[in-house]
Amino acid sequence: MPFDEWMVGNLTDSSRSCSPEDKWNILFTVICWMLWKTRCSNIFNNSNGRFWDVVAEARRLRDECVSDAPTGGVVAGVNDGQGVSVKERWKLPMHGRVKVNVDGAVRGPSKVASIGGVFRDSNGSWILGFARNIGSCTALMAELWAAHDALVLAWERGFRYVDVETDNKTSAAILNIEIVILLENDLVQRLRKLVLQDWSLSVKFIHREANMVADKLASLAQSRHLCEMVFGSPPSEVVSLLAADTA
Structure with a gap:
């Protein structure tokens, strides 16, 4: 498979995973960004980022993206389905953050x-x-x-x-x-x-x-x-x- 087709497939197909809960297209996007960020940090800051840390952090960010996605109007200016515009609210960070x-x-x-x-x-x-x-x-x-x-x-x-x-x-x-x-x-x-x-x-x-x-x-x-x-x-x-x- 050509690289560009492989890349587009991973970025657009949410089912490319063993588990449908993975939201693979979102997870893949975040992993790519995290790998690039870790590489830059390793090169310029002499840090020691590890692959399994990248995956764990990518899953956390994926979960945050999914939980923050507008469902029923949680973003400012979005209709909640009942004719009411719901404003975005501040949310608690995850435990330990x-x-x-x-x-x-x-x-x-x-x-x-x-x-x-x-x-x-x-x-x-x-x-x-x-x-x-x-x-x-x-x-x-x-x-x-x-x-x-x-x-x-x-x-x-x-x-x-x-x-x-x-x-x-x-x-x-x-x-x-x-x-x-x-x-x-x-x-x-x-x-x-x-x-x-x-x-x-x-x-x-x-x-x-x-x-x-x-x-x-x-x-x-x-x-x-x-x-x-x-x-x-x-x-x-x-x-x-x-x-x-x-x-």
Whole structure:
């Protein structure tokens, strides 16, 4: 069989597996991405990624993709079949993992920018948050700075099983090394080095409705004129949003 036919078959046929629950086309896609990511990490970071670790992580990500797929309208703007539009909600990370939501905010003609993020555990409990003003920049660069600060904090605090969520599709694609724009940008180069460190890291795009705490923290940096702040406990402005996420 020609290689291109073999590849297309694996990417489109969900039944190419011993078990129908495998969702083979999804699993195959994730394995290919994980193998590439592991290869890059082995080459550039001298890490020692192993094949069986790749398969286990690919199955976890496959399960997450399947569970997050819109069934009955779980994504913002999707009809639930009864004429009701259901908004996307924040979801708990899997046991043993930390979820980090990040956001950037740019205001006014001078493009005053700020960033914020929140770390939560598998119970939805607050671990820490951060916020700071970053001067003037574009919305995309603000989103990337938010991701950068989150990854640096996560690594420094010893978290090695991390799920990052952002409501900016381009930022998520850059972090997932799905698009090769801004390669000469110093921040993007820093981000790629962080992403390829020896940890279990996933980056996912979500809608704004599932990112309200990070959004508020980014806004808070501007209203409080914060240079840099790490919050060990949640600021009063986000308490109700945290409760709504886990209600």
